[in-house]
Amino acid sequence: MGAHPTRRNVLLxxxxxxxxxALAACGDAAAPPPPAANAAVKPPDFVPxxxxxxxxxxxxxxVLNGYYHYPKHPVAAAPDGPPAEGPxxxxxxxxxxxxxxxxxxxxxxxxxxxxxxxxxxxxIVPVANYPVKFSLTVAGGDLPDAMLVLxxxxxxxxxxxxxxxDLSPYLSGGGVRRYPYLANIPTASWGPMIVAGxxxxxxxxRANSGSAMFYRADLFKEKDLxxxxxxxxxxxxxSKDLSDPRHAKYANGDPLVTLYFVLEMLHGANTWRETDxxxxxxLEETDILRQALDAMRQLVKAQTIHPDGFTTVGKFKDWFGNxxxxxxxxxxxxxxxxxxQYGATDPKFDIxxxxxxxxxxxxxxxxxxxxxFAMLSLKKAPKERIEQLLRAFNLLASxxxxxxxxxRKYGVEGHDFAYKGPxxxxxxxxxxxxxxxxxxxxxxxxxxxxxxxxxPVRRQxxxxxxxxxxxxxxxxxxxxxxxxxxxxxxAKEDIIQGPLKGYMRSDADWDDVRSAVKAWRTSIGDKMxxxxxxxxxxxxx
Numbered sequence: 408m409g410a411h412p413t414r415r416n417v418l419l420x421x422x423x424x425x426x427x428x429a430l431a432a433c434g435d436a437a438a439p440p441p442p443a444a445n446a447a448v449k450p451p452d453f454v455p456x457x458x459x460x461x462x463x464x465x466x467x468x469x470v471l472n473g474y475y476h477y478p479k480h481p482v483a484a485a486p487d488g489p490p491a492e493g494p495x496x497x498x499x500x501x502x503x504x505x506x507x508x509x510x511x512x513x514x515x516x517x518x519x520x521x522x523x524x525x526x527x528x529x530x531i532v533p534v535a536n537y538p539v540k541f542s543l544t545v546a547g548g549d550l551p552d553a554m555l556v557l558x559x560x561x562x563x564x565x566x567x568x569x570x571x572x573d574l575s576p577y578l579s580g581g582g583v584r585r586y587p588y589l590a591n592i593p594t595a596s597w598g599p600m601i602v603a604g605x606x607x608x609x610x611x612x613r614a615n616s617g618s619a620m621f622y623r624a625d626l627f628k629e630k631d632l633x634x635x636x637x638x639x640x641x642x643x644x645x646s647k648d649l650s651d652p653r654h655a656k657y658a659n660g661d662p663l664v665t666l667y668f669v670l671e672m673l674h675g676a677n678t679w680r681e682t683d684x685x686x687x688x689x690l691e692e693t694d695i696l697r698q699a700l701d702a703m704r705q706l707v708k709a710q711t712i713h714p715d716g717f718t719t720v721g722k723f724k725d726w727f728g729n730x731x732x733x734x735x736x737x738x739x740x741x742x743x744x745x746x747x748q749y750g751a752t753d754p755k756f757d758i759x760x761x762x763x764x765x766x767x768x769x770x771x772x773x774x775x776x777x778x779x780f781a782m783l784s785l786k787k788a789p790k791e792r793i794e795q796l797l798r799a800f801n802l803l804a805s806x807x808x809x810x811x812x813x814x815r816k817y818g819v820e821g822h823d824f825a826y827k828g829p830x831x832x833x834x835x836x837x838x839x840x841x842x843x844x845x846x847x848x849x850x851x852x853x854x855x856x857x858x859x860x861x862x863p864v865r866r867q868x869x870x871x872x873x874x875x876x877x878x879x880x881x882x883x884x885x886x887x888x889x890x891x892x893x894x895x896x897x898a899k900e901d902i903i904q905g906p907l908k909g910y911m912r913s914d915a916d917w918d919d920v921r922s923a924v925k926a927w928r929t930s931i932g933d934k935m936x937x938x939x940x941x942x943x944x945x946x947x948x
Contacts, residue, residue, distance in 0.1 A: 438565070439564040439565050439567075439568035439569075439603035439604070440564075440568070440603055440604030440605075441604075441945070442887075442941055442942040442944075442945035442946075443944075443945035443948060444603070444604030444945070445601050445602070445603075445604060445942070445945055445946055446945055446946050446947075446948055447604065448575055448579065448601045448604065448605060448606055449575070449579040449580045450579070450580075450594050450597045450598070450600075450601065450606075451578045451579060451580065451582070451583035451589065451590060451592075451594075451597055451606075452580055452581055452583055452584060452590060453590065453591075453592075453593055453594045454583075454584060454587065454590040454591060455591060456587070456588070456591040456806045458482045458806075458808060458809070459474075459478060459482065459806075459807065459808030461473055461474055461854075462474055462475045462864075463855065463864065463865070463868045466872075466875065468875040468876075468878075469614065469615040469616055469775075469871070469874075469875045469878065470616075470868065470871045470872055470875055471614055471852070471853055471854055471855050471867075471868075471871060472807070472854050472855065473854070473855035473856070473864045473865070473867070473868040474807060474808075474854060474855065474856045474864065475861035475864060476828065476829045476830055476858075476861070477807075477808070477813065477829050477830050477831060477856070477858065478808050478829065479829045481808060481809055481810040481812075481813050482808055482809045482810065483809070483810055484522075484588070484802060484805035484809035484810055484811035484812070485522060485802055485805075485811065488524070489521070489522060489523055489524025489525075490523070490524060490798040490799065490801070490802055491523045491524050491525050491795050491796075491798045491799035491802070492524035492525060493524070493525055493792075493795045494525065494792075494795075495525055495526040495527075495528050496523075496525055496526070496527050496528065496552050496553070496795075496796060496799055497528045497530070497551035497552045497553070498527065498528065498529050498530070498551060498552065498553045498554070498783075498848055499529075499530040499532065499540075499541075499544065499551045499553070499554045499555065500529065500530075500531065500532070500554070500555040500783075500844050500847040500848055501531075501532050501533070501534045501537040501555055501844065501847055502531050502532070502533060502534065502842065502844045502847065503534050504842040504844075505839070505842065506531050506533070506842075507531070507839060507840055507841075507842045507843045508839065508840060510526075513840050513843070514818070514819045514822050514823070514840070515814065515818035515819050515822075515823055515837075515840045515841055515843060516840070516843055518814055518819055519814060519815070519843070519845070522802065522811060522814065523799050523802060525795075525799065527799070529843065529844065530551065531843075531844060537555075537557070538557070538559070538560070541554065541555075541556075541557075541560065545566060545570065550570065550786040551786070552785065552786060552788070552792075552796060553783050553784065553785050553786070553796060553800075553848070554783070554784055554786075555611075555781050555782070555783055555784075555847055555848070556607075556608060556781060556782050556783075556784045557781050558599060558777075558781060558892075559892055559896070560892070561889065561892050561893055562889070563602055563603075563887055563892070564602055564603040564887065565603070567602055567603055567605070567607040567608075567784060568603040568604075568605070568607075570786060570787065571607055571608075571784040571785060571786055571787065572607075572784075572785045572786065572787050572788065572793055573605030573606060573607060574600075574605070574606045574607065574608070574609075574785065574793075574797075575605050575606040577793060577794070577797060578606060578797075579606060585797075586797055586798070586801035587801070588801045588802065588804040588805045588806065588851065589609065589797070589800070589801050589804050589849070591804065591806055591851065591852060592610050592612050592804060592849075592851075592852055593612060593778065593852055595615060595778035595779075596610035596611075596612035596613070596778045596779040596852075597610055597779075598778070598779070598884065598885030599777075599779050599782060599884075599885045600779075600782050601885070602887060607782065607784055608782025608783050608784040608785075609782060609783040609785075609800055609804075609849040610779045610782060610849065611779060611780040611781050611782070611783070611846065611847060611848075611849060611850055612778060612779055612780075612850060612851070612852050612853060613776060613777060613778055613779060613780055613853065614739055614776065614778075614853050614871070615775045615776060615777075615778045615875070615878065616739055616773070616775070616776065616870075616871050616874045616875060616878070617738070617739065617773070617774055617775055617776020617777075617874075618664075618667075618736055618737060618738050618739060618774070618776060619736070619737065619738075619739050619741075619742070619760035619761075619870060619874075620668050620734060620735075620736045620760055620761045620762075620763070621727065621734065621735050621736070621737055621741065621742070621745070621758050621759070621760050622634055622733060622734045622758065622759060622760065622761060623727070623730065623733045623734075623756075623757070623758060624757040624758055624759045625755045625756060625757040626649070626730065626733045627649075627733070628757075630648060630649070632645060632648055632649065633645070634759060634761055635761060635764075636761075636764055637764050637768055638672075638764055638765065638766065638767055638768045639669065639672055639702055639764075639766045639767070641764070642672075642764070643702075643705055643706060643709065643711075645658070646658035646659065646706055646709065646711035646734075647709050647711055649711070649733040649734070650709070650710060650711045652710045655731060656730070656731060656732075656733075657710070657711060657712060657713040657716075657731065657732050657733075658706075658711040658712070658732065658733050658734055659706070659711060659712050659713070659716070659732055659733075659734050659735070660712070660713040660716045660719075660722070660723045660726045660727065660731070660732040660735060661716050661723050661735070661736065662703060662707070662712050662716050662717055662908060662911050663903060663907075663908070664735075664736035664737075665703065665706065665712065665736065666699060666700070666703050666907075666911070667736060667774065668736055668763050669699045669702050669703060669763075669766075670689070670695065670696075670699045671763035671771050671772045671773060671774055671879070672699075672763045672764060672765060672766040672771040672772075673695045673698060673699055673766045673771075674695070674765075674771070674772050674879070675689060675692055675695045675696070675699065675772075676688070676689040676692055676695075676879075677689070677772075677774040677775060677879045677880060677881045678881040678882075678883060679881055679882040679883040679939065680692075680882055681882035681943065684940060684943060684944055684947070685940065686882060686883070686936045686939050686940055686943070688927075688932060688936070690902065690907075690920075690924050690927070691924060691928070691932075693921070693924075696920070697917060697920075698766070700907070700910045700911060700920070702766075703910075703911040704910070704911060704913060707911055707912060707913075708913075713726065713731065713732055717908050717911075717912060723735055723737075724737070724741070724745075727745070728745060728748060728749035728756075729749075738776070739760075739776075739867070739871075742758065742760070742863065742867055743857050743863065745758055746758065746857065746859070746863060747859075759866050759870070760866075760867075760870045762870070762873045762874055762877065770877055771877065772877045772878070772879040773873075773874040773875075773877050773878055773879065774878075774879050774881070775878045775879060775880045775881065775884075777881070777884055778884070779885075780847075781847070783800065783848055783849050800848065800849050803815065803845055803848055803849050803850070804849050804850060804851050805851060806851040806852065806854070807851065807854040807856060812851060813831060815841075815845045815846075816831075816841065817831040817833060817837065817841060818833075818837045818840050818841045822834070822836060822837070822840075823836060823837030823840050823841055824837050827858070827859075830858035830859070831858055832858055832859065855867045855868055855871075882939075882943070883939050886939050886942040886943060886946075887938075887942060888935050888938035888939050888942070889938065890931050890934045890935040890938055891935045891938070891939070894930075894931045894935075895931065895935060898927055898930070898931055898932075899927075901923075902920075902923045902924065902927060905919075905923060906919040906920045906922075906923045907920065
C-alpha cells in the first residue's frame with residue numbers, strides 16, 4: 408500500500424476481472440511449472456550506469472540519483488548507430504493521458520523510430536479499456552510483438568508460459584550485460600518478472616519510497632507551523648491548527664490515506680507482513696487497527712478531515728492544489744506534477760513531504776511502494792527476432808544524461824521543448840506529443856530532476872533519505888496469487904467503504920469491522936494467504 412489506492416490503482420484493480428472470461432480460452436494449455444521452479448531463475452545482474460556523475464548520489468537502499476541540471480552535452484545512447492534495424496515492432500500498452508498525435512504528425516515519435524532503426528508501432532489503449540482489450544487480444548491469439556501485462560492480469564502463470572517468451576536465456580545473470588541499459592534497472596524491479604519458472608518480461612521501474620504525505624509548505628509557513636510532528640498527539644494538534652471548517656479549509660481530504668499515515672505511526676503491516684514464512688494481512692492486526700481507527704475518529708470529530716472526503720473520488724489533488732486541504736498522501740511522482748500544475752498559476756505555491764512519526768514518539772515507519780509498475784512481455788519468436796526486440800527496448804531504457812532519455816522525456820528541441828540554460832522546458836505542443844507511452848513499455852530507473860529549479864530536487868532527495876531508513880516492505884510484492892488478482896481488490900474495497908469508513912465516522916462499531924475481516928478470511932483470505940506463502944516458500948527453499 409506504499410502505492411495507496413489512488414483512483415488510478417482502484418481503476419486498474421477493479422477492471423482486472425473483466426479479463427477472466429476471455430483469458431479462460433488460453434488457460435487450457437499444459438500446466439505451468441510450480442511456484443518452486445521460480446527459485447531456479449537467476450535475476451539479471453545489476454550493473455549501474457556510470458556515464459554521468461549525479462549531484463546527489465543514490466543509495467542501494469533506494470534513494471534515487473538527483474541532478475540539478477541536464478548535461479550540456481548529453482551522452483550518445485547509441486554511439487554505433489540505430490541498434491534495432493529490421494522489421495517494425497508492434498507494441499500494445501496503456502496510457503493515463505490523452506492519446507498523442509500519430510507518428511506522421513509527431514516529430515518526437517518519428518525521431519524515436521529513426522534512433523531505433525525501425526518503426527515502433529504503438530497500439531495505445533486508454534487505461535479504462537486496457538484489461539478488456541488485453542484479454543480479447545490474448546484470447547484471439549493474434550498478439551503484437553510486445554504487450555504490457557498488469558500485475559492484476561489473471562491467469563498469469565499459464566498465460567505467460569503458453570504464449571510469451573521466457574527471457575531468462577537472454578537476460579538472466581550476466582546475459583543482461585549485452586543490454587547495458589536493461590542491466591541498469593535495479594534487481595528489485597525484476598522480481599515480478601519471475602513467474603512460472605521463467606523471466607517473462609521487462610520491468611517498468613519505480614522508486615521503492617512509494618507514496619508521500621505531501622504538505623503545503625507555503626501554508627505551513629503562513630501559520631508558522633512545524634511540519635515534523637513527533638507523535639500522533641502533535642499530528643492531531645497540527646491538523647487542528649491547519650483546519651478552518653467555517654471557511655472550508657481542512658488538514659486532510661482523503662480519510663483512507665490518512666488512516667495509512669496513522670498506521671505507519673503504529674508500525675502496521677504494509678498490506679502483508681511475513682514472519683517465518685507466515686503471512687498476516689494488514690486488517691488482521693486488530694490491536695494496531697483499532698488504535699488507528701480510534702485515532703481517525705479523533706481527527707474526524709475535530710473536523711480536520713474534509714467532510715466530502717468519505718464519498719469523493721478524484722478531487723484530492725485539486726483540493727490540495729487550491730488550498731482546501733493542506734496535506735495529501737500521494738504517489739511520489741506527484742511532486743513535480745504539483746509544482747508544474749499549480750505553481751504555474753500561484754507563485755507562492757510550495758510543497759514538501761513528511762515522514763510518519765512514532766504514534767507515541769520515536770520513529771514511525773514508511774510503507775515501501777512497489778519497485779515496478781507492470782511488465783512488458785514479448786510473444787514467442789525466433790531468437791533473432793527476440794534479440795532485435797531486446798536491442799530496441801534496451802535503448803528505451805537509456806538513463807538520465809543520455810540523448811535518448813532527453814528525447815523520450817522532452818521530445819525534439821525547438822518543437823517540444825526549449826532550453827533554459829542546459830535544462831529542457833516543455834512547450835505546450837511538447838506536452839501533447841511527449842505523452843507517447845514509452846515509460847509504459849520499459850524505462851530507465853527513475854531519477855530526481857526538476858528542470859525549472861534545483862530546489863525541489865534537494866527536497867525530494869532529503870525526504871527519500873528519511874523514508875528509506877524506516878521502510879516497511881509489503882511481503883506480497885512480486886508474488887502471484889490468483890485469488891488476490893481475481894477477488895482481492897474488490898473484497899478489500901468492500902471493507903474499506905463499509906465498516907472501516909463507517910467506524911471512522913462513528914456510524915459502525917468494532918464488531919462490524921471484526922465481522923467483515925472474519926468473513927474476508929473465510930471467503931478468500933485464507934486461500935490468498937496460502938497462495939502467497941506457497942510462492943514465498945518456493946523462492947526461499
